[in-house]
Amino acid sequence: MSSSAPSRPAAATAEWWRQAVVYQIYPRSFADSNGDGLGDLPGILSRVDYLAGLGVDAVWLSPFYPSALADGGYDVADYRDVDPRLGTLADFDALTQALHARGIKVVVDIVPNHTSDLHVWFQEALQAGRGSAARERYIFREGRGEDGSEPPTDWVSTFGGPAWERVADGQWYFHHFAREQPDLNWDNREVHEEFLTTLRFWADRGVDGFRIDVAHLLTKDLSEPLPSKAELSAMPIDGRHPLFDRDEVQEIYAEWRALFNEYDPPRTAVAEAWVHPDRVPRYAHPDSLGQAFNFDLLLADFDADMFRQVIDHNLDLASRSGSSTTWVLSNHDVVRHATRYGLPPVGTLADAAERVDGEPEERAGAAWLLSRGASPELDREGGICRARAATLLLLGLPGSAYLYQGEELGLHEVAEIADDQRQDPTFFRTEGAEIGRDGCRVPLPWTAEGPSLGFGSAAPHLPQPAWFAASAVEVESDDPASTLTLYRQALHLRRELQCGEELAWEQTGRDDVLSFRRPNGWRVVTNFGTQPYPLPAGEVLIASGPVGNGILPAQTTVWLAPQAS
Numbered sequence: 001m002s003s004s005a006p007s008r009p010a011a012a013t014a015e016w017w018r019q020a021v022v023y024q025i026y027p028r029s030f031a032d033s034n035g036d037g038l039g040d041l042p043g044i045l046s047r048v049d050y051l052a053g054l055g056v057d058a059v060w061l062s063p064f065y066p067s068a069l070a071d072g073g074y075d076v077a078d079y080r081d082v083d084p085r086l087g088t089l090a091d092f093d094a095l096t097q098a099l100h101a102r103g104i105k106v107v108v109d110i111v112p113n114h115t116s117d118l119h120v121w122f123q124e125a126l127q128a129g130r131g132s133a134a135r136e137r138y139i140f141r142e143g144r145g146e147d148g149s150e151p152p153t154d155w156v157s158t159f160g161g162p163a164w165e166r167v168a169d170g171q172w173y174f175h176h177f178a179r180e181q182p183d184l185n186w187d188n189r190e191v192h193e194e195f196l197t198t199l200r201f202w203a204d205r206g207v208d209g210f211r212i213d214v215a216h217l218l219t220k221d222l223s224e225p226l227p228s229k230a231e232l233s234a235m236p237i238d239g240r241h242p243l244f245d246r247d248e249v250q251e252i253y254a255e256w257r258a259l260f261n262e263y264d265p266p267r268t269a270v271a272e273a274w275v276h277p278d279r280v281p282r283y284a285h286p287d288s289l290g291q292a293f294n295f296d297l298l299l300a301d302f303d304a305d306m307f308r309q310v311i312d313h314n315l316d317l318a319s320r321s322g323s324s325t326t327w328v329l330s331n332h333d334v335v336r337h338a339t340r341y342g343l344p345p346v347g348t349l350a351d352a353a354e355r356v357d358g359e360p361e362e363r364a365g366a367a368w369l370l371s372r373g374a375s376p377e378l379d380r381e382g383g384i385c386r387a388r389a390a391t392l393l394l395l396g397l398p399g400s401a402y403l404y405q406g407e408e409l410g411l412h413e414v415a416e417i418a419d420d421q422r423q424d425p426t427f428f429r430t431e432g433a434e435i436g437r438d439g440c441r442v443p444l445p446w447t448a449e450g451p452s453l454g455f456g457s458a459a460p461h462l463p464q465p466a467w468f469a470a471s472a473v474e475v476e477s478d479d480p481a482s483t484l485t486l487y488r489q490a491l492h493l494r495r496e497l498q499c500g501e502e503l504a505w506e507q508t509g510r511d512d513v514l515s516f517r518r519p520n521g522w523r524v525v526t527n528f529g530t531q532p533y534p535l536p537a538g539e540v541l542i543a544s545g546p547v548g549n550g551i552l553p554a555q556t557t558v559w560l561a562p563q564a565s
């Protein structure tokens with residue numbers, strides 16, 4: 001199969017996103033053009049042909065804005081600029097142009113729940129003092145106790161440690177995440193106007209879509225008396241919870257949708273919303289953001305029953321909103337799926353959810369999956385085999401597929417990062433109890449040699465393990481059996497095969513084998529089991545492992561061509 005990109009008919013339509021393959025780039029770890037150890041926008045520009053050859057429809061750039069990197073760039077100091085270490089606005093424009101020239105759409109990350117503490121607004125708030133308009137943009141409160149030295153509540157932040165931080169004049173501010181990420185006050189109209197300006201700024205620059213960070217957290221009811229942590233966690237999350245998924249957050253997105261629809265084609269958005277599944281369609285509705293992430297596969301084992309439940313449930317949710325669903329196996333917040341599938345199974349989806357303490361946000365990543373990333377029980381080869389099968393199944397599903405940089409190389413999580421090289425605030429705020437998300441953010445290996453395996457000319461900002469060399473792009477490019485070759489071929493075939501957004505399950509006679517058919521007759525069969533399965537009749541288009549002699553081996557997916565009737 002050639003690595004040149006075929007035409008992208010869907011790219012021309014307003015609904016390009018419905019079944020798009022979106023490739024997530026974590027810019028600081030993709031490619032470093034200037035030898036400072038940090039990936040940058042010119043680095044991405046130098047790799048656009050790689051992205052086109054891979055066959056992706058869109059690129060989602062995690063934050064590249066000025067940031068002190070207290071949370072890997074999700075602490076934004078200026079929403080309408082590029083971090084000077086990552087380039088300039090002119091570099092951004094050049095990158096957008098180069099991607100568009102190859103038919104690849106551009107999605108940027110918007111972080112509206114909190115700013116960086118270095119944002120000019122927060123600096124003004126610190127200077128301006130109590131009762132000022134500048135403090136009204138954030139959530140400041142007096143402390144408890146006679147001298148106010150106790151935080152307003154005993155709430156715990158998502159990254160561990162207290163959710164309130166005291167400033168010099170004695171007031172406290174609220175932060176869902178790290179203390180360098182003060183939450184904005186979405187009851188303040190100025191905050192709304194600021195984000196409308198930001199969205200327009202990027203949309204005018206040609207950005208095609210937005211990924212909305214923690215979209216369910218923006219609005220809060222912090223009227224007194226504030227509940228305790230225990231009271232808070234006993235409250236149902238039904239649209240009226242003080243902190244999560246409040247009904248009125250949709251008013252913000254209705255306003256954003258009106259802005260998106262002023263553009264031709266309308267700008268798209270996808271919500272990162274960790275909410276009850278029944279409430280996902282609110283965010284995915286065409287009057288709201290239009291699409292929402294479905295993270296259920298991050299919780300599932302490589303297990304036929306779990307996959308089928310997740311697929312059925314999410315196709316149903318998508319049809320309720322009129323959107324298409326989004327499939328995700330890896331991202332910058334969770335242990336890479338090759339590693340998850342190399343670890344002992346979870347049990348059931350309910351077990352996975354129950355075994356995790358804390359907020360839903362933590363379920364897939366920070367709580368226990370991460371602690372397993374360093375497990376001695378890791379079966380590296382088995383993990384990759386299952387990851388390849390799961391990916392090929394996912395790419396056969398209706399809806400859009402979100403891929404995370406490096407998964408196309410079959411990369412494992414990097415567990416061996418020394419404590420003094422870790423960057424993730426979860427590691428520091430839990431005093432090392434959670435190792436954090438650095439292991440999936442290690443810079444990509446492009447070549448088998450060199451100071452940072454082709455990432456750049458200097459040591460990378462997170463250390464690459466020696467075993468990364470064997471998975472370098474240059475190594476895998478020449479190997480017909482590599483995971484990179486599998487992704488390239490699958491993405492190109494998918495573009496030719498993609499059709500209506502339906503799926504019909506077929507009988508397989510085995511609980512551990514799933515088979516479905518798409519409207520054009522394209523069939524996807526996955527053997528999740530440990531025993532071979534008779535290969536169904538039909539022309540084999542691609543398989544995640546060696547198929548032959550009428551056998552679909554254990555833990556393998558195959559695509560079968562539509563049959564002429």
Ligand code: NOJ
Pocket residue numbers: 071074075111177213214272332333
């Ligand atoms: C979700 C992002 O995916 C994660 O990386 C970040 O730490 C939090 N939101 C806070 O912005």
